[in-house]
Amino acid sequence: MYKNNNMYSINNKEKICVGIKIMKLIIKDKNKLIKGILISVLVIILIATIITSAIIGIRLILEYIKEKDDRKINETSSFPTEVYGIPVHTQLIEEGTIARPGTKRKIKYIVIHETDNFANGAAAKNHAEYLSNNNTETKSWHYTVDDKEIYHHIPDNEIAYHAGDRIGNNNGVGVELCVNEDGDFDKTFDNATKLVAYLLKEYDLKLKDIKTHNNFSGKDCPHSILKDNRMEEFVEKVEVILKEDK
């Protein structure tokens, strides 16, 4: 009986020893596990930091490139005498006036407008005269187009005030389409597509760079083109002219 008891206690002791060993192993494994988790978390944080830094760095570089590009200016302007058979007259607004300060800039867009002047005779020449004699306000644009001819008021590489928006004014060439009631608007529309095709080619711009006054400031301009949903037709006509010109 005694012997049996002794054996029993030995067995129990062994069991306790084995238990302690297992516990030690579990604790050791737990430490390993915790270490593993900690290392994984640190590695993830490190990778996330590297990726975030890389994204921020790339963004800064892109912003720098864009700003540098915006600071570039077109050194010269073209002065066409005709575009695809339509005569272009140059009658520049006096330089150094509020309407034409002479600030050089980068040409990035062509901005389409309508004069909203329905009076008989309110054609391109009439608007050229108006701008020549009314250069005391910050209101100006580069070209006026009617059903027969085009007038050029400000060199294309100079700022003008037509878009009601800093970017539109700084980087856009303003093109006004006459809507005088004694004119043929469809012809004016076609003549404007010819001028815009010429300008896109001249300044290496794309069809997407054709904008409306509305795109910049939200104004309802060019009124009739927007009302009749004709901007797509305008751009398509420009595209056809450029394709045929290749």
Ligand SMILES: [Zn+2]
């Ligand atoms: Zn406008």
